[in-house]
Amino acid sequence: MNAPSFLFYFFEIIAAGAAGGLLFVRNVFYGALLVIAVLLALAGLYILAFAEFVAVTQILVYAGGILVVIIFGIMLTTRLGGKPLVIEHTRSVSAALVGLAFFGTLVYLLSRETFESHPAKAGAPTALDTTQTLGVSLMSDYVLPFETAGILLLMALIGAAVIASEHKSKKI
């Protein structure tokens, strides 16, 4: 087993283990830390799958942005008093049944399928300049989805600020 394969299985075990631990964790803060572990391991897997820009975006946006906001949310929705936020599980049996059935179906269907690799097209970019090609096509071929995503982001952030503000409007 060469080094990239070893790294691949290393990251895969970390991601699967942290996601499995999230099923049983009862402290919300530890749950957020486990999700950070999953996201960083997935960034490693993206690098091994030749998607460096997606990996860096994953680290910057997910692990650096979303999880920080979620940890803020945990701290803002915990009653002050020093004790950690520990929760209970409901519907454990049905959740386990649904999860196992779904996972079994997916694995069965995936294992019957053989996914063939397609050869590279002529003049296609190599794996070394993925980021440059991605940036150029983001500004040429994908400029409409890019601008739409920007507008969506602006709308969502303004909406989030309005919803979360303390301003009381009882008229609605």
Place this chain on the structure above:
Amino acid sequence: MNVPVHHFLYLGAFLFSAGLVVVISKRNTILVLLGLELMLNASNLNLVAFNRLHPGTLQGQMFAIFVIVVAVCEAAVGLAIVLRIYQEYQTSVPDDVNELNL
């Protein structure tokens, strides 16, 4: 690296199932949101894995980036709603917000 693409897909399936179980079974709104993030990441992993099967194309990675952008919007609006519900009802248990129930 000659890892078969199936190993990516099995991990994606496991992450999606784990996210589904978390969404169903946890009694906390923020953990439900974390389960949703896990499911989005599972789909992202599938997109990147299939992009690896087609060297020279970038559609999968582009789709993954836009999924990340939409996940940011979802997390921001979701957390704002969670904070608002906490201010109104003093709870973060989704089953306790049942004013519209008959």
